[in-house]
Amino acid sequence: MFAPNLAPIPELYVSYESAQKLKVEAADLVSHDLTPRQICDLELLMNGGFNPLKGFLSEADYDGVVENMRLESGALWPMPITLDVNEDFAAKLELGQDIALRDQEGVILATMTVTDRWEPNKAREAEMVFGADDDAHPAVNYLHNQAGKIYLGGPVTGIQQPVHYDFRGRRDTPNELRAYFRKLGWRKVVAFQTRNPLHRAHQELTFRAAREAQANLLIHPVVGMTKPGDVDHFTRVRCYEAVLDKYPASTTSMSLLNLAMRMAGPREAVWHGLIRANHGCTHFIVGRDHAGPGKNSAGEDFYGPYDAQDLFRTHQDEIGIEMVDFKHMVWVAERAQYEPMDEIKDKDDVTILNISGTELRRRLAEGLEIPEWFSFPEVVSELRKTRPPRSQQGFTVFFTGFSGSGKSTIANALMVKLMEMGGRPVTLLDGDIVRKNLSSELGFSKEHRDLNIRRIGYVASEITKNGGIAICAPIAPYATTRRAVREDVEAFGAFVEVHVATSIEECERRDRKGLYKLAREGKIKEFTGISDPYDVPASPELSVETENVDVDNCAHQVLLKLESMGLIAAQ
Numbered sequence: 001m002f003a004p005n006l007a008p009i010p011e012l013y014v015s016y017e018s019a020q021k022l023k024v025e026a027a028d029l030v031s032h033d034l035t036p037r038q039i040c041d042l043e044l045l046m047n048g049g050f051n052p053l054k055g056f057l058s059e060a061d062y063d064g065v066v067e068n069m070r071l072e073s074g075a076l077w078p079m080p081i082t083l084d085v086n087e088d089f090a091a092k093l094e095l096g097q098d099i100a101l102r103d104q105e106g107v108i109l110a111t112m113t114v115t116d117r118w119e120p121n122k123a124r125e126a127e128m129v130f131g132a133d134d135d136a137h138p139a140v141n142y143l144h145n146q147a148g149k150i151y152l153g154g155p156v157t158g159i160q161q162p163v164h165y166d167f168r169g170r171r172d173t174p175n176e177l178r179a180y181f182r183k184l185g186w187r188k189v190v191a192f193q194t195r196n197p198l199h200r201a202h203q204e205l206t207f208r209a210a211r212e213a214q215a216n217l218l219i220h221p222v223v224g225m226t227k228p229g230d231v232d233h234f235t236r237v238r239c240y241e242a243v244l245d246k247y248p249a250s251t252t253s254m255s256l257l258n259l260a261m262r263m264a265g266p267r268e269a270v271w272h273g274l275i276r277a278n279h280g281c282t283h284f285i286v287g288r289d290h291a292g293p294g295k296n297s298a299g300e301d302f303y304g305p306y307d308a309q310d311l312f313r314t315h316q317d318e319i320g321i322e323m324v325d326f327k328h329m330v331w332v333a334e335r336a337q338y339e340p341m342d343e344i345k346d347k348d349d350v351t352i353l354n355i356s357g358t359e360l361r362r363r364l365a366e367g368l369e370i371p372e373w374f375s376f377p378e379v380v381s382e383l384r385k386t387r388p389p390r391s392q393q394g395f396t397v398f399f400t401g402f403s404g405s406g407k408s409t410i411a412n413a414l415m416v417k418l419m420e421m422g423g424r425p426v427t428l429l430d431g432d433i434v435r436k437n438l439s440s441e442l443g444f445s446k447e448h449r450d451l452n453i454r455r456i457g458y459v460a461s462e463i464t465k466n467g468g469i470a471i472c473a474p475i476a477p478y479a480t481t482r483r484a485v486r487e488d489v490e491a492f493g494a495f496v497e498v499h500v501a502t503s504i505e506e507c508e509r510r511d512r513k514g515l516y517k518l519a520r521e522g523k524i525k526e527f528t529g530i531s532d533p534y535d536v537p538a539s540p541e542l543s544v545e546t547e548n549v550d551v552d553n554c555a556h557q558v559l560l561k562l563e564s565m566g567l568i569a570a571q
């Protein structure tokens, strides 16, 4: 349907000589240090992956994209690609000014002429682009809790690509892929987008899709930013490499895409299609619940299972790439082969097998068998290396509660009990200890408390990543900050939030440090529970009462919880 056009597409880079000159000149410009997500966006802007965009969106383009998925020019573009900054930085700038865009090491990647500066209506963006103003959506959470308040727009001049030291040979710009397809004579290419490891069913369905379209296949996994909690891309790429060997020779290739996903379902599917068209592909596989973000805060799916396919189909001609349905493949035991579920005529007479993602994670976590019909041994072995049984993984126990609620005492008891069991190193990050050693310059304003908790979260996530047990016991009064810490930790292991639910009246009655008295007298300001807020955890893994229950028992309740989650072996 779509004639292959593999001519080069426009990039935003200047020539090597001009780049060297520009780099020197840009050293004097006001600099913005790009966030990891902005670096991903910038790379695809510069290399043409986001063609026809010429820079971060102007306000008019942004409004059009948010309202009806269209740039001011009328071109289809479903995702706001915006440069968010804080108010102080934005206030320093004048419209028309050039700024330098630097990576996290300070290397200048590009310059941008700031033509637009505005404060976006984030609630509207959340509703229109992501379908709901609900922080359970990862991109909405990012929008409200991580992105700066002000957006800057303007054309970008590319100086150099962001540097990647990993899997260099597997990363291709759109023009490199186009040249590769030209060289191999691949006139039709089906792209497969993924953020998960591939198993036999995926191998089967992608190969069938390519065969049906009489095309070659490009496995095009995202290695930029995916959904929090996904398998890390290092492991995934090793898995993809193993699967690549299973396709017939010369039919299939793989390239890594440094995209920062938004998990925006239907709009994301259209965006993915445009990006793949820019990479020279003619077909694109769209599945059930494509780029779905999971459940909303009411426990329901954000999007209908086929919304992405429907929206894609409506815009297919403009996207310039043909959608290929993702077939639901199942293993038919009697015939020992994968077949598309909707093509099995004798459903009642055969044994149909499948393992869901949740079930796979459970089996990996608990070290249970994963059958050969489900995955390739090389893939399973890679996954097992990064996901040892839960009882050998690192994790974080995060106590939260008022001052004097008993957090430190229970945390200490828990630490000793875990050390008695042995097996993993245990580190206690108690509120007072952290404030002495890590955060001695901080006070108790919201900003300082957030900084303090993010530091604790960072250390806890490093401990968790390296297979240890971190026990944290700060007040941590803000739900959004606790959630951010949860995300940091869950990238590497379990996060167990324990609310020490001692009432403020009881804490004040105990007043072990005499601080409540001082707080009542106004001698300590911003005191949690007295003159400063505390967000009661809405769904902690465990809530412990300390009134009429001794410390030993509270610590034991935590141990039982850890045991029920498989984090420690049954005693």
Ligand code: PPS
Pocket: 402, 403, 404, 405, 408, 431, 432, 435, 444, 448, 449, 450, 452, 453, 473, 474, 475, 476, 477, 513, 515, 524, 525, 526, 527, 528, 532
């Ligand atoms: S936070 O909000 O999580 O950063 O607080 P945290 O680091 O846990 O520090 C709490 C301990 O500091 C003492 N302290 C105060 N707490 C609350 N509000 C104010 N204004 C304050 N000023 C000092 C208090 O002893 C807390 O200790 P714990 O161990 O919680 O009783």
